[in-house]
Amino acid sequence: MASDNIQIKVKRQDGPESKPYWQEFEVPFKPHSNIISCLQDIQRNPSTCKGERVNPVVWECNCLEEVCGACTMVINGRVRQACTALVHKLDHPITLEPMSKFPVVRDLHVDRTRMFRNLKKVKAWIHVDGTHDIGEGPILPDEERAKRYVLSECMTCGCCLEACPQFSKDNNFLGAATFAQVRLFNAHPTGKFDQEQRLDAVMGEGGIADCGNAQVCVEVCPKHIPLTESIADVGRQTTLQILKNLFFK
């Protein structure tokens, strides 16, 4: 770093219907700092490089350890979490933009309700008899548990959808994250019981057949969820389901 300051360009937008505009900020360089601490510095001194007092930048964050999924944004053209974007590893000046596949609420904060709605569509839960004490859960080999575990780390961050050429604001494509959740629940001994309903949901409009197999989703997933493998697996499950529907219904 030549100077002790870093330049950050932020794409701002006052509301869902407003026009975006760019502003440039300068914050002190600190070793090992991340984009979150830069945004916090801007909060503490919300002036642009031109010395203009502006409203602090609005973004979403919570855990700051890449498990809550809140702080996803596009940093230097790449979708990722702001908390793990270490300043000394980024090219400068740094650009920050909101994700483009979700409606902007304000500045870098977007509305990802659609992802949660999709989880409802595919019934991403296990239907239990009740919460009362009826003893142990199913006995499972640890390998099977481990396969589900990697899928269950999905934090609904939206990176995979931002990167996906098939997913857009004006279609209903369910997207890679949702397909992986279908696989997760279908792989559970009790979750399996609702497998058909889940597969029906992914066979409908915006379902798995619309996936163009571009495989970019898996490259951007911060949790290394095996997305393409999951899509293939759920694809096979739907094929079987179609055959079953043909012959037995």
Place this chain on the structure above:
Amino acid sequence: MDKRARKFVVIGGGLAGLACTMKLCEAKAEVVLVSYQAVKRSHSVCAQGGINAAINAKGEGDSPDIHFYDTVKGGDFLANQPLVRDMCFQAPAIIHLMDRLGVAFNRSPEGHLEFRRFGGTLYSRTAFAGATTGQQLLYALDEQVRRYEHDGQVTKLEWHEYLEAVIDHEGVCRGAVLHDLRTGEIFTVGGDAVVLATGGPSQVYGRSTGSTVCTGAAATSAYLQGAKYANGEFIQIHPTAIPGHDKLRLMSESARGEGGRIWVPKKAGDTRSPRDIPEGERYYFLEENHPLFGNLVPRDVASREIYDVVFNKKMGVTGEPMVYLDLTHHSKEYLDDRLGGIIDIYEKFTGDDPRRVPMKIFPAVHYSMGGLWTDFKDDGHGLIDHQSPRNQMTSITGLYAAGEADFQYHGANRLGANSLLSCIYTGLMMGPGLIQYAKNQDKVFENVPHQVFEDAADKWKDRIKQIKSMRGKENPYGLHRELGDVMMEHVLIVRENAKLEKALLLIDDIEIRFRDIHCLDTTHWANPTPSFINQLHSMIHLSKIITVGALLRNEFRGAHYKPEFDLEQPHDFDPHEYVDYLEQKHYGEIPEGAFPEDHLAYMKRFEANNENWLKTTIAHYGEGKPHISYEPVDTSLVPPRPRKYE
């Protein structure tokens, strides 16, 4: 009237709020679930290590009663015992339930649940799902609540902030004042009861292991409305966190549970790379000072030992406030499998690989044992009467608290992996009592005069308007950092009255400067600044509760370490002596020579200190500050005795 569904307002969608919502829905109630952000992003996702239940899966002779004993002992006997015992007895069923809900808990070779050891116990009692147990538990509950949302029983109000309880003329809570964080609208919702499951207050310390929304503002708002706040001064410091500018990220206790060793070079200021320092030149101070528990001493003990090594012995790594936490003696495969998630965290945020070099860590604020005072009713047999509407009710009728927001269960210090348990436990346990409360009430909120709700909303419309008109010089975010720095410097691991008094002056100063705040953003859409300013106001009050409580409590108990009042336990003292001492006292005089003289003197000091201080601190709000009083602790099941972790 009986046809009407029971309606509840649950604030917070962490483990406690979601567990409670699920339980209420199962009882056919309707729930409005309110959260700052999508509930799936709640702070509970941060918990890495695990959740305790004495299932005795490894045949070590563990039992819920031993779990209970470890918990009250770990908490230095400041916890109300029937509640703790009930929690420990429910724990196995809770783990099995979470397993049935699909949590990917690690399994044993036979396919049962796998358990590991955590601090403060000698048993393998901690179930875990990889290195993201909190995330996995939260998701399982989130999924169940999503199912009820899909079925229409739950209305989620995410991106909404709880401002205050609606309290009618009889002093009964009838609903909540909410703030839509997008539109800026302020409105009320009514409910048969309101549950605050709003988590901990670690943001009072600026940087901590907590998430950014953990401001404690909701609980403090209840305190400002007259609810009792209890044991505020008991703040747990986690011994092992990774220093950072925006956050002090936790290095889970499971790193120690899986054999992580804490050390510093024997030569102060040694500049060699840790791998070049031979075994003989390393000071494994926890192992040396605590041969039985070793690196797994409870958190308060570990934090103090690290503080001592760094500040008193000046042996911090390269002279800085840091010590090594070393895992490099394990194979890469073993570490990836057992600790993958937390190792990734360290690597991601520092660039160093803990599989090859020891991690550098230092203690950080982690958990608040204190919180809103809540009630309970025991069943007369050392457990809880689950049908009682008193369970988890704050001192405001109809306002309940659960999870980290309440003060029960952990006494003066929480044991690792007991919080996820207490959060889920409270959420589930309080369900039947809430339903009873709704059934018993003589008036439903729909019959409370409208004016009560309108007045409550108007008060907050004015308040936010007033905040938006603040045009002073102070930056609210900067002022928050300063508050945090004051608390970190004066009210952290080692507490001294002179420093605490100074902290109070500094907080007063911050409170005065608060009036001179500049509301940086006055727009109407999705504007977080006014609500942050309001939260800062709460944090200032909360910092006073913590500091005044700490100042007045002239003893050393659990996480509250005041060296001036250390009772100086003799090194060769055995806690069993105290049991004998009590017994002999019970039967009359203590025979001469029954105990070494210094032991006897210590036991007398211990007893006298408990008379003075074994009590719950209660903070009551009045005229801008906390008024402190004390309440007895229910120690009916295990008599308090000295703690010792050899």
